[in-house]
Amino acid sequence: MNAMLEPTAVAHDLRSCDSALARAFDFLGKRWNGVILGTLSTGASGFADLKRAVVGISDSMLSERLTELVGAGIVERSVGAGPPIAVSYRLTASGLALLPALDELSAWASRNLAGTQSPAH
Amino acid sequence: MNAMLEPTAVAHDLRSCDSALARAFDFLGKRWNGVILGTLSTGASGFADLKRAVVGISDSMLSERLTELVGAGIVERSVGAGPPIAVSYRLTASGLALLPALDELSAWASRNLAGTQSPAH
DNA sequence: CATTCGTACTAGTAAAAAACAAGCGACTCT
């Protein structure tokens, strides 16, 4: 029985699958990123818009998260030229491609976290 | 023009949508949960299996995360009776219902984070 | 003019979360 060969092949396949998901959660597994992206799904927003929509986030965290998301190419930051100067954030093509997954998560939460089990935080 | 009434209605709709997503990220936005759930998608695992599969996690974090996920009804913990005693973790129906979203995320990461942009962590 | 408000951040400190390391008792194998 060459059992040592078969588990290795399975483990390699398992590792490959988890690696992509792990990479997604490198940023989604940090506080606020998922909700920020969900908020941007409705369209471009300014800093203050996002601050109001993402309830509970501080300026510092919002600023830092946006910087990371822009750095990762998921969000695009643009500066409007005319008075008043306004910064705007919107999803890139990569970011937009994430929305189906976020929609799934939202739908799942509506069905499975329907207020009966609010995880304490 | 009753403009004050219309933005309120829109904001309420936006809040309602974000609330479900925010709830999902109450646990998905914490380090390790997404990857743990992804690992359990392949079937029930023991603690040590999970420890090995979720590369980089410590015993403490794994123990704590599993406890939370079990408490949230997403993961089920069962204890095998016969020698040796073995604890096993598997996804509940709620947990299984999450997998389409995780699959989306994994597929997205494969297409959009194809090694060219590894966010530093 | 001065004041207030909104904007988009920054900087420093405090608190919470995560990482790190060692340990436990039970069990199996050599």
Next chain:
DNA sequence: AGAGTCGCTTGTTTTTTACTAGTACGAATG
């Protein structure tokens, strides 16, 4: 006996997030 695995727990350290106060700028108001 020792060594290893299991499924955790405990305590300390480090990192991340929360909190607070501030900045410079522009627009609106008195």
